[in-house]
Amino acid sequence: MSVALPLLLGVPAAGAALLAAVPMSERRAKVLGVLASGATLVVVLVLTVGFDFGAASRLQDGVDVRWLPAIDVRFHLGVDGISLPLVILTALLTLLCAIYTVGSVPEAGRVRQLLALVLLLEVGVLGTFVAADLIVFFVFFEIVLIPMYFLIAAWGGPGRRPAATKFILFTLLGSALMLVGFLVIYAGAGTFDMTALAHAHGRGIGAAPQLFAFVLLLIGFGIKSPMWPLHTWLPDAxxxxxxxxxxxxxxxxxxxxxxxxxxxxxxxxxxxxxxxAPALGILAVVGVVYAAFACLALVRSGDLKRLIAFSSVGHMGFVLLGIATLTPVGIQGALIGNVAHGVITGLLFFLVGGMKDRFHTSEIEELGGGLLAKVPVLGGLTLFAAIASLGLPGLAGFWGEMLAMLGAWSPAAALSRPLFIVLMAVAGAGTILTAVYFLAMLRRVDFGVVTARWREAPIPDAVAADLVAWVPLTVLALSIGVWPRLVLGVSDAAVRGLLR
Amino acid sequence: MHLSLAVLLSALLFGVGVYGVLARRNAVALLMAVELMLNAANLDLVAFDAWFKDTLHGGQVFALFVVVVAAAEVGVGLAIVLTVFRLRETVSVDTLTQLADRDPRPQREHDAADVAQ
Amino acid sequence: MRLIQSIDYAAIAPPVALGLTAVVVLVADLFLPPARRALATVISLAGSLVALGFAAWLPTQDARHTLCFPGGACSYAADHFTAFFQLLFLGALVVVLLLSLTSVAEESLPTGEFHFLLLSSVTGMLVLAASRDLLSLLVALEVVSLPAFVLVGLRRGDPRGSEAALKFFLFSVVSTGLTVYGMALVYGVTGTLQVDGIAAALAPVHAAGGAKSSLAAAAVVLVVVGFAFKVSAVPFHFWAPDTYQGAPVPVAAFLSTASKAAGFAGMLVLLLEAFRPYADVWGPVIAVLAALTMTVGNLVALRQWHIVRLLAWSTVAQAGYMLVPLGIATTAGGRGAAELHTAVQATLAYLGIYVVMNLGAFACVAAVVRHSPRAGVEDFRGLARRSPVLAVCFALFLTALAGLPPGVAGLFAKLVILRAAVHGHVAWLAVIAAANAVIGLAYYLRVAALLFDLSSDSAAAPAVSGPLVARRSRTVWAAVAVTALGTVALSVDPQLLLHAASTAAASLRHSVAP
Amino acid sequence: MTHWAWLLPALPALAALVGLFGWRLVPGGPVVPAVVGSVGALVVATALVVAVEGNPALVHENAVAWTPTGGIALHIGTRVDGLAAVVGVMVCVVALLVQIYSTVYMAGDPRYATYAAEVSLFTSAMLLVVVASDLFELLIGWELMGLCSYLLVGHYWQTEGARAAAVKAFVTTRIGDTGFLFGIFALGVGAGSFDLTAVMDRVPAMSHPTVLAGALLLLCGVVGKSAQFPLHVWLPDAMAGPTPISALIHAATMVAAGIYVVARLYPVFLAAPVALTVLGIIACITMLGAALCALAEDDLKRVLAWSTVSQLAYMAGGLAVGGWTAGVWHLLTHAAFKALLFLAAGSVLRTVGTNLMSEMGGLWRHMPITFGTALVGAGALAGLPPFAGAFSKDGILSAAKDHGGALGNAVYVVGLVTVFVTAAYVTRLILRTFLGVHRGPVGGEPVRLHESPLQMTGPLVLLAAFAVVLGAPVLPSSYGVRRWFGVPAGTQPLHVGWAGVLLTTVIATAAVIGVVLLHRRRPADDPVAVLGRAAVPLRRAFWVDEVYDVALVRPVHALARAVLALDLRGLDATAVGTGRTATFAGGGLRRLQNGNVQAYLSALVAGVLVVVLAVAVAVAR
Known part of the structure; x- marks a missing residue:
């Protein structure tokens, strides 16, 4: 048994517990937050270094101990090529969030509790990615809810309460149905073990239960993803x-x-x-186009955060389309799309957060234009992030979209090719619309003339903590874009194993 | 006497009891109606016991116990009714609606009620 | 024919010990000066712990049966099933005793009577879980209920208390009337009062069908009513919110946990032992009841502003979850033993977890509010500022009731019932239960969020903050601590409970194995 | 040497990076990396030409594994042959000249550093397209150019026009690029590889629908990038960018890329004649239409822009009729004379401070070098010997004639007509800009007219030289073609006949004389005024923009508003409504809990009754 995974979950958990339980100064809390998330990232890096990339389809550094034999549940963890990139992404983003918090504390204050929740969130997310038992997965999946709820409800904007409630109720509905789906799988296959289940490849589960389970899981995961039309919690949140x-x-x-x-x-x-899969594909593509249209309307008069939230719906639409193709290419696209979206949209939200800290608004109308003139670094990064987000080849966002569409060009043998080619074409139209609204956003916010309201106001450009948080994401977006092997190479074998 | 006669009678009795429970407003009358229901069961039990010629006389024993239970229930019940009467000066059950799902009263009224107690 | 029965006193040791304690407390109270009233609690606690010891010791032995009839059937069984419930009742009793010390003093409840009634009721429960014939079940049920009526109305001079007691009482006796009538009919169909005998006799009736089978089915339903009332399943739940609100908080806690568990004990014995041949009949009925109970309980709880009422409706909903596994679809003729076993295990496991977390929630309420009739949800706003530990514990219990981490115990509870439902081929019920979990979360979270609402507009502390702070009873804190630790333990490793539930379910199955 | 071909895009890319982030560390400022990068690339490109010289058809490919995709693995590398090397040199020369020119033209611009870096990046992207060995690698360069054009066209982002034009340029080309991407899918999946060589090698083995789909989809991208009808609308608007950028876009990068890709993947198109026919039809429409638009345009740069569209259509037409060599040759000559014309225009604009020809005139006196070089460029554009354009254009027309058939004849006839129109608008341009008297801005202050400095005139002279030299007909037709181009099999051999040249010269001269005569009659007026109301559709560019606005832009925005409304009032309202309904239901059920115990008992009894009856009936059945 390897200690890496217990450490991976233990370090942030310990950090969260310390922060939550021990009263300390704001400064100390910030330091502790950065240290704990940094230590987690170190653990992840050690894990990565020790990872056998030659056998990426195998679950590695596993922990497999008896937990609840009465209901056939084992505490089974492990990483493979599919989860490793996401684990790294999670640890990195959490660290960057902790660093960012050093520079900008939300108005509600209480940094200690904020960071404790962030670390607790990290535990849940990491646990979800390394879980190898359905029930363990489910438990970690649920751990995330409460911290996120309080993050929104306690530190959020004026409409935080309903938004937080909507978030948690939607997500819980999804995960509850997902649990039923797990149980349907269990009823057929007789095990919760994900490796065994993946190995069995559906053996033992009848056709109707399979469809039923998949639909339940689709709703559950679809709400989280979010999949159209289950996305409505996301913009508010x-x-x-x-x-x-x-x-x-x-x-x-x-x-x-x-x-x-x-x-x-x-x-x-x-x-x-x-x-x-056809239904999933259709929903995915509708999501892509729908989100693009919504953004197009929002760019005229709306909230920048809301716009980016909707753009997330669109990006995740590509990820879902990739999955719907049921091909290694499509799923690879989904995985790299996941990572790219995490990096790029994470960066975008950081940047909008930076704007909100400075201008105290994220309404496009109120921000006016000329960000590039007023705060060149912030504006420049926004330009970069928007371009990356619209899927320019050579940047991270491209590969997910491209591979998803490539998967749709020649979907799995059992699927209707004409349908998927139509889906691909519609998704392609989505990429055009995506470009349109991102460029329109840049045109309204980044370029242009600084409005009278801000012309004289002393607005500081990015500070050191901001840059430390933002630049790694920029570099990552570029690196993955130029050298997608960073992600695809890791997951390749695992994905092929998955669809074998 | 045929078994069905006894069973029918018992069912009738039970029905009357249920009607009484639902229709009467007086708590004491309600108690009496409940007694009717229990005795309907007793009638059944005894009749079945005789019909089966039960060597253990389960039905009869059961009926005896039901009588005891009924007595105990009435004892407790009357005590409760008495308490209610002492506090409210009424034993009409449909006036007892202080506990019900209704919108919260303003906090101040709460306090006033508290002080008054 | 020998009518003098030999009695295995070891088997009946727990109820005997507790019953004796009840008498001792009552008598002692007569001689104790008012200042030493706390001693009643000590005696009761000691008696409970002794009974607990017996109850814990019994399952280490082979199953014992006593009060047997000629032919081998016994009225009293001390097996794992019994032990599971007895431990549950006694554990709940201990917590309720801890909770009640301050209540008894502050609300000037008569000490001796309070403890006597409480212990008597639990004695009834201990017997109920072990009863294996209709007569014992009925008598035990009455022993559970009769003291409880009085407990509810024990607060002197409180019109709400007596109203609550009367409602509880009337509801109970009507239910009992229906049950007794049902039992009479069952006796009429089968000619026996023994659960084994009933099962044996019902099987051919069911197979033959016709009017007799219809009558039997009706009788089954009627018998179950009395227990459905105890567990407050919809539509037999109406008494619960009013009664809980009118009763002292510890009594409400008691009713919502131990008493409810007693209802399940009786129901399980009846359904799985006596009425097993009719599983294909009562299964769907229970399924519908479960769906109704969850949904109604949760929906109404959404619109509650009174904390005890809110918890009351939540217990209604929780009862619905516990019924879910029993709503499994089995085929006629007693097949599906594995599914039934999973179902019983699930109900028992949920019940065990539920008792701990619900007691904890009531303990937190007891620690905060003085008079249950006027405890608004708003009173809990910003509790985290006044008492962070209590707020964290309350939040833990609430999330556990909602079935969400950090209350992982509640999540496991939901997991096992959903698992049983899916396993028992009622996935639709599992979906309804899953949807209900969401409604449930809405109100649990509303309260939990209030606890941590430290925003400036809540700085104006609620009007009742004075007594809230003043009230710091060590025993209440102990109750909170015990239940919190229990919840944490069940969250980390529920295996012990799951295993016990499995064994208990197996012992029940054993006695009805075809 | 070809092992080092990766340096070709890498050096300007490095220059861009340094220019963007590290120019403060460089002594001499942002100019240094910009110029050094271009010079370095030019050196590499020249070396490549030398390396492939003599055996240009031989492909030098150096690729390394790039990434797995779950399906076909991708490789990244360089693929150099004669075409790539020569076009590489062309790109590097223009880019270098533009960089040098810009040091003066853009001096004083606060964002010069960014500008120069973006030009380097632009160059790098084009060079990547030139040497890419993998379709996706090519696509990266392809799209990166889209980005650079977006940034550079929008360089003056304080102005509304520049912002709008930048977005328009990116989006319009992106529309085509989506098709291009799908074309890559079709070909790559069909061939089982995304490697250019592999794709072309396996074309014969692919099914015809696959090849046709691939070729047609690729054409979408070509039409977008090379500004052919119906995706030509962005190019005239792109004039909002700095003038050197226009030179770069119109001559060496971006628009050239479209034609280049067709030439590069020519075997694919040869295998799909329908695609070539489509390309030919598009070329015919664009050729004449754009030339007509140029005729009526008053904005100097927009005239040049329309002429680019028209000239690109010549190349496309040439490629469509199998005149591969002629098309590529015209690409090169056009690069020289169009860069020349734009830089000359820049020189003029910088002096007169206006874009409108109606406010110019009489500049030849003050700007002799600019005028002289512009005259060379104009001659080349109009197709007058001895300038390069005359011969390359004739090559295309000859190819069309040789190709014959409906397509060949159409291209030939339209090409001849366009020669006339081209000569006419070129003459008008020279007359209105340089000759006559200086009109100056209406009501504006008089400006001091002067010649531009050496950094600007130098490139003009050099490009003028190219515009002459590249036209030497012997160069490509016999010796040069074999030496420097690897001509794909199945194309028309280049054939420049003096008869053809004579014909075009006569037509062009006729147009020149006609316009000069018109001008003589009324020197103050615009010669196009003679067309009267017929000029309106030309001036409005045949209302294509308006049609798009009504048919596409407005519906899209309306739909966007509808979607947002649907989200708020439909989906979200449904979700929130479900919650409300639950709460409402809770309220309703709450009413049952009215406190009356007999009501409760009634419900209990009713419940029991229902269940009992249901069960009894069910069992009896």
């Missing part, structure tokens, strides 16, 4: 959440949904997946 909340929500929480869809739904009930 993002709009109201504090910056770190938005970053983590977009950066890692949404990934739990798509990860689960790949890891559990597609792998464990393949027959159900095949039958539901």
């Amino acid at each position: 993002h709009t109201e959440a504090p910056t770190v909340g938005s970053v983590l929500l977009a950066g890692v929480l949404l990934k739990m949904g798509t990860y689960g869809l790949v890891r559990i739904a597609v792998a464990d009930v393949p027959d159900g997946a095949r039958r539901a």
Whole structure:
């Protein structure tokens, strides 16, 4: 048994416990927050270094101990090529959030509790990504809810309460149905063990239960992802959440949904997946186009955070489309799309948070234009992030979209090719619309003339803590874009194993 | 006497008891109606016991116990009714609606009620 | 024919010990000066612990049966099933005793009577769990109920208390009337009062069908009513909110946990032992009841402003969850033993977890509010500022009731019932239960969020803050601590409970194995 | 040497990075990395030409594994042949000249550093397209150019026009690029590899629908990038950017990329004649239409922009009729004379401070070098010997004639007509800009007219030289083609006949004389005024923008508003409504709890009765 994974969960948990239990000065809390999340990242890096990339389809550094034999549940953890990139992303984003908090504390204060919740959130997310037992997965999946709820409800904007409630109720509905789906799988396959289930590849589960389970899982993970039309919690949650909340929500929480869809739904009930894939594909593509239209309307008069939240819906639509193709290419696209979205949208939310800190608004109308003139660094990074987000080839966002569409060009043998080619074409139209609204956003916010309201106001550009938090994401977006092997190479074998 | 006669009678009795429970407003009358229901069961038990020629006389024993239970219930019940009467000066059950789902009263009224007690 | 029965006193040791304690407390109270009233609690606690010891010791032995009839059937069984419930009742009793010390003093409840009634009721429960014939079940049920009526109305001079007691009482006796009538009919159909005998006799009746089978089915339903009332399943739940609100908080805690568990004990014995052949009949009925109970309980709880009423409706909903596993679809003829076992295990496990977390929630309420009739949800706003530990504990219990981490115990509880439902081929019920979990979360979270609402507009502390702070009883804190530790333990490793539930379910199955 | 071909895009990319982030560390400022990067790339490009010289058809490919995709693995690398090397040199030369020119033209611009870095990046992107060995690698360069054009066109982002034009440029080309991406899918999946060589090698083995789909989809991208009808609308608007950028976009990068890709992947198109026909039709429409638009345009730069559209259509037409060599040759000559014309225009604009020809005139006296070089460029554009354009254009027309058939004849005839129109608008341009008297801005202050400094005139002279030299007909037709281009099999051999040249010269001269005569008659007026009301559609560019606005832009925005409304009042309201309904239901159920115990008991009894009856009936059945 390896100690890496227990440490991976233990370090942030200990940090959270310390922060929650021991009263300390704000300064100390910040330091502790950075240290704990930094230590977690170190553990992740050690884990990565020790990872056998040659056998990325195998679950590594496993922990597999008896937990609840009465209901056939084992405490089984492990990482493989599919989860490793997400684990790294999670640890990195959490650290960056902690660093960002050093520079900008939300108005509600109480940094200690904020950081404790962030670390607790990290435990939940990391646990979800390394869980190898459905029930363990489920428990970690649920751990995330309460911290996120309080992040929004206590540190959020004026409409935080309803937004937080909506978030948690939606997500719980999803996860409760997902649990039923797990149990349907269990009823057929007789085990909760994800490796065994993936290995069995749906054997033992009848056709109808497979479809039923897949639909339940689809709703569960679809709400989290979010999949159209189950996305309506997301814009509100993002709009109201504090910056770190938005970053983590977009950066890692949404990934739990798509990860689960790949890891559990597609792998464990393949027959159900095949039958539901056309529906999933259609919903995914509708999401892409729908989100683009919504953003297009929002860019005229709306909230920047809301716009980016909707753009998340669109991006996750591509991820879902990739999954729907049930091909290694599509799923690879989904995975790299996940990571890219985490990096880029995380960065975008950081930047909008930076604007909100400075201008005390994220309304496009009120921000006016000329960000690039007023705060060149912030404006420049926004330009970069927007360009990356619209899927320019050579930047991280491209690969997910491209591979998803490539998967749709030649979907799995059991699926209707004409349908998926139509879906691909519509998704392609979505990429155009995405470009349109992002450029329109830049045109309204980044470029142009500084409005009279801000012309004389002393607005500081990015400070050191901001840059430390933002630049790694920029570099990552570029690196993954130029050298996608960073992600695809890791997950390749695992994805092929999954769809075998 | 045929078994069905006894069973029918018992059912009738039980029905009357249920009607009484639902229709009467006086708490004491309610208690009496409940007694009717229990005795309907007793009638059944005894009749079945005789019909089966039960060597253990389960039905008869059961009926005896029901009588005891009924007595105990009435004892407690009357005591409760008495308390209610002492505090409210009424034993009409439909006036007892202080505990019900209704919108919260303003906090101040709460306090006033508290002080008054 | 020998009518003088030999009695295995070891088997009946727990109820005997507790019954004796009840008498001792009552007598002692007569001689104790008012200043030493606390001693009653000590005696009661000691007696409970002794009974607890017996109850814990019994399952280490082979199953014992006593009060047997010629032919081998016994009225009293001391098996794992019994032990599971007895431990549960006694554990709940201990917590309620801890809770009640301050209540008894502050609300000037008569000490001796209070403890006597409480212990008597629990004695009834201990017997109820072990009873294996209709007569014992009925008598035990009455022993559980009769003291409880008085307990509810024990607060002197409180019109709400007596109203609550009267409602409780009337509801109970009507239910009992229906049950007794049902029992008479069952006797009429089967000619026996023994659960084993009933099962054996019902099987051919069910197989034959016709009017007799219809009558039997009706009788089954009628018998179950009395217990459905105890567990406050919809539509037999109406008494619960009014009664809980009118009763002293510890009594409400008692009713919502131990008393409810007693209802389940009787129900399980009846359904799974006596009426097992009719599983295909009562299964769907229970399923519908479960769905109704969850949904109604949760929906109404959404609109509650009184903390005890809110918890009352929550207990209604929780009862619905516990019924879910029993709503499984089995085929006629007693097949599906594995599914039934899973179902019983699930109900028992949920019940065990529920008792701990619900007691904890009531303990937190008891620690904060003085008079249950006027405890608004708003009174809990910003509790975290005044007492962070209590707020954290309350939040833990609430999230556990909602079935969400950090209250992982509650999550496991939901997990096992959903698992049983899916396993028992009623996935639709599982979906309804899942949807209900969401409604449930809405109100649990509303309260939990209030606790941590430290925003400036809540700085104006609620009007009742004075007594809230003043009230710091060590025993109440002990109750909170015990239940919190229990919840944490069950969150980290529920295996012990799950295992015990499994064994208990197995012992019940054993006695009805075809 | 070809092992080092990766340096070709890498050096300008490095220059861009340094120019963007590290120019403060460089002694001499942002100019240094910009110029050094271009010079370095030019050196590499020249070396490549030398390396492939003599055997240009031989492909030098150096690729390394790039990334797995779950399906076909991707490789990244360089693929150099004669075409790539020569076009590389062309790009580097223009880019270098633009950089040098810009040091003066953009001096004093607060964002010069960013500008120069973006030009470097632009160059790098184009060079990546030139040497890419993998379709996705090519796509990266392809799209990166879209980004650079966006940034550079929008360089003056304080002005509304520049912002709008930048977005328009990016979005319009992006529309085509989406098709391009799908074309890559079609070809790559069909061939089982995204490697250019592999794709072209396996074209014969692919099914015809696949090849046709691939070729047509690729054409979408080409049409977008090379500003052909119907995606030409962005190019005239892109004039909002700094003038050197226009030179870069119109000559060496961006628009050239579209034609280049068709030439590069020519075997694919040859295997799909329908695609070539489509390309030919598009070329015909664009050729004449754009030339007509140029005729009526008053804005000097927009005239040049329309002429670019028209000239690109010539190249496209050439490629469509199998005139591969002629098309590529015209690409090169056009790069020279169009860069020349734009830089000359920049020189003019910088002096007169206006874009409108109606406010110019009489500049030849003050700007002799600019005028002289512009005259060379104009001659080349109009197709007058001895300038390069005359011969390359004739190559295309000859190819069309040789190709024959409906397509060949159409291209030939339209090409000849366009020669006339081209000569006409070129003449008008020279007349209105340089000759006559200086009109000056209406009501504006008089400006001091002067020649531009050496950094600007130098490139002009150099480009003028190219515009002459590249036209030497012997160069490509016999010796040069074999030496420097690897001509794909199945194309028309280049054939420049003096008869053809004579014909075009006569037509062009006729147009020149006609316009000069018109001008003589009324020197103050615009010669196009003779067309009267017929000029209106030309001036409005045949209302294509308006049609798009009504048919596309407005519906999209309306739909966007509808979607947002649907989200708020439909989906979200449904979700919130469900919650409300639950609460409402809770309120309703609450009413049952009215406190009356007999009501409760009635419910209890009713419940029991229902269940008992249901059960009894169910069992009896």
